[in-house]
Amino acid sequence: MKKTTSVTHAVDNIPAGAIIMIGGFMGVGTPEHLIDELVRQNKGDLTLIANDTARPGIGIGKLIDAHLVKRVTASHIGTNPETQRQMIAEELTVELVPQGTLAEQIRCGGFGLGGVLTPTAVGTLAAEGKRTIEIDGKEFLLELPFKADVALIKAQQCDYYGNLQYRLTAQNFNPVMAMAATTVFVEAEELVPAGCIAPDDVHTPGTLVDYIVNTKVAA
Amino acid sequence: MNAKQLIARRVANEIQPGSLVNLGIGLPTMVAQYVPPESDVFFQSENGIIGSGGLPDGMDNPSLSDAGGGMIGALPGAAAFDSAFSFGLIRGGHLDMTVLGGLQVDSQGRLANWIIPGKMVPGMGGAMDLVTSARKVIVAMIHTAKGQAKIVDELKLPMTSGRRVDLIVTELAVIKPSEQGLILEEVAPGVDVAQVQAHTDAKLIVSEPVKTMALS
Numbered sequence: 001m002k003k004t005t006s007v008t009h010a011v012d013n014i015p016a017g018a019i020i021m022i023g024g025f026m027g028v029g030t031p032e033h034l035i036d037e038l039v040r041q042n043k044g045d046l047t048l049i050a051n052d053t054a055r056p057g058i059g060i061g062k063l064i065d066a067h068l069v070k071r072v073t074a075s076h077i078g079t080n081p082e083t084q085r086q087m088i089a090e091e092l093t094v095e096l097v098p099q100g101t102l103a104e105q106i107r108c109g110g111f112g113l114g115g116v117l118t119p120t121a122v123g124t125l126a127a128e129g130k131r132t133i134e135i136d137g138k139e140f141l142l143e144l145p146f147k148a149d150v151a152l153i154k155a156q157q158c159d160y161y162g163n164l165q166y167r168l169t170a171q172n173f174n175p176v177m178a179m180a181a182t183t184v185f186v187e188a189e190e191l192v193p194a195g196c197i198a199p200d201d202v203h204t205p206g207t208l209v210d211y212i213v214n215t216k217v218a219a
Numbered sequence: 220m221n222a223k224q225l226i227a228r229r230v231a232n233e234i235q236p237g238s239l240v241n242l243g244i245g246l247p248t249m250v251a252q253y254v255p256p257e258s259d260v261f262f263q264s265e266n267g268i269i270g271s272g273g274l275p276d277g278m279d280n281p282s283l284s285d286a287g288g289g290m291i292g293a294l295p296g297a298a299a300f301d302s303a304f305s306f307g308l309i310r311g312g313h314l315d316m317t318v319l320g321g322l323q324v325d326s327q328g329r330l331a332n333w334i335i336p337g338k339m340v341p342g343m344g345g346a347m348d349l350v351t352s353a354r355k356v357i358v359a360m361i362h363t364a365k366g367q368a369k370i371v372d373e374l375k376l377p378m379t380s381g382r383r384v385d386l387i388v389t390e391l392a393v394i395k396p397s398e399q400g401l402i403l404e405e406v407a408p409g410v411d412v413a414q415v416q417a418h419t420d421a422k423l424i425v426s427e428p429v430k431t432m433a434l435s
Contacts, residue, residue, distance in 0.1 A: 025266040025302075026288030028281065051302070052342075054288075078341025079288065087340070096340075099265065100306030100348035107303050120310065120348045123381040125334070156282065168299045169267040170282035175301045203301075 001160045001194060002206070004214035010185050011037040013211070014150050017045040021106065021148040021177040025051050026079065027059035029170030031154040031187035033215045035059060039066045048072040049106065049146055051099060051173055053080040067091065073146070075099035098126060101143050103176060108145035110179025115144045151181030155204070158188035159195070162209030163202045171203065178204045185211040222361060222390035225407060228253045228434040229388050230318055230359050234260055238315035239308075241265060241349060244287040247318040247359050253435045261296070263314060265345040267305050270297025286345065309345070310352045317353035319346060321360040321387075323369050323376050326421040328383035328396025330358055331376035343379065350380035362389035368420040370394065370401065391415050393432060394423065405430045 011034065014020070024030025038046075039062055046069050053074060054061040063069050064083050071093040077083040086092035097105070104116045117140035121127050131142040153174045156167035164186060166174055178184050186209050220228075223246050231253035234240055241263045242248050251273075254260050264271045264285045271285055274292040285291045293299070308314055323331040330350055333343040350356050363369055370387065387394040392415045393405035403423040406415055408431055416423055 025286075026284060028266070028284045028288065052344075074342065076342040076344040078339075078344075084340060094340075096342040098343050098347040099302070099345040100310055103301075103303040103306050118310065120351045120380075121343075122351075124347065124379065125377045126343065126347065166301075167282040168280065168293065169264065169284055171299060171301045172267050173302050176303050 002162055002209070002212055004160070004191065004212045006217045007033045007037045007187070007213050007215055010034065010211045010213045011041050011043065013183070014038065014043055016043045018043075018149040019047040019049070021151040021173070021181055022048060022050045022060055023151070023153050023172060023174035023177050024054070024059050025169065025172040027054040027061070029154050029166070029172050029174055030054065030059035031152045031185070032059065033187050034152045034185060034213060035062050038063060038068065042066070042068070044068045045070050048074075049148055050074055051102065052076045053083040055079050056082045064092070071095070073097055073102070075102050096126065103173065105143050105146040106173065106176045106180045109147040110176060113145060115142050117141065118143055146180060148177070148181040149183065151177040151184045153178050153184060153186045153204075155186055155188040157190045157192050157197055158186050158212055159192050159197050159206065160212070161194050162186065162206030162212055163197050164188070164204040164206070164209070165197050165201055166203050175204050178208050183210045184208055185213060187213045187215060223249060225390050225434065226359050226388050229393065229432050230357055231435040232433060233357060233386065234258070234316065236260065239263055239269065239313065241309070241314055241317040241353065243317070243319040243346070245320050247320060248287075250318055250359070263305070263308065264291070265305050265309065265349070267301060268293060268297060268299045270294045306345070306348050309348050312352060312354060314349075314353045316355040316357065317349040318357045318359050319349065321358040321369065322364075323371055323374055324358055324384065324387055324396070325374045326372050326400050328401070329374055329381060330356070330379045330384050331374050332379050334377050336377065346379050350384065351382050356382065356384040357386045357388060358384050359388050362391045363418050368418060371420040372422075391418060400424050402426050403429060405432045407432050
């Protein structure tokens, strides 16, 4: 079994300048306590890989508000005017990737693959600098794997082995990110005794999880 | 009935019973209102659900939203999954139809809807995957923007995909892109062919006869 840690202690172990994957889609399925603590500890110079930057004051938007991010790879930033403002002011570099491609690049990183071939974005601006490979007369883009130092994951339930179950659309990028980072931090709605999540219901096996955050305890 | 409602009602006629459909944010979302519940149509939200539906007031679930981040409900028969699987459904050809908004469509039927360089950089989200791989792509949009034609000869904005979309539905017309060019198939009630062409930069091939839009 794993010991749980306070959110303060967990974030102590995330260095400034880290490459961080953060689960969530417009803040749904995003570990808010871990993000709040990154802001409190002022961990800056971060490189983020995430679907979006939510909105100001919500989820990843809080890291943008606090100017802690130097680079973000995402599929969509349209809902966060502050991300766009920092990008135009050249305070922040944004790389836009199609959402399905982003999911596959993260999956490749975690699944030990050298890349993925997708028909998405062939011939578009998003294909610039990428290799094209023809298979059976059809063009594909070679998209390379993404890995990270840290993944911040949000689950519905987590047991004391770190087994995770997600709920509904809060699942999104969390399962692939839990595979693609060196160190995995989990924040869950409920911490439950081992055995409470049936084996068939485990979405992410606990062996992938390094830190289980107990949001109910102080530092 | 306003222009957007007219477009949504016409698009709803394209949706086959029992099919799996992804609706984009904004105008396309309105299409769902005009699809009868007994038609067994399932809607996908690319953030990870098949079977999204309306939500009674006060029944928000913080773990359940649509691709625009709005709170939704899950209908009986719904299924939830992660993003990699969700885009596997889209790229793998399992999605029958997508309905998306547009900034421009050109005479080759290519869509631009994700960026206005130097002005608006929202990002493509799921649009590139959807337009490239959905079995049928419908563009639902207001015909012009600030008096400027959006249906143009050659795209001026960066394209979303090189794939030719299947149908363009506006408040003036239904236009089918083909190898030969854009075919004007239907006009809205009270609109004539000359009016549609006057608001369109690309040369339209007029179908004989041009039908009047049927609305659901």
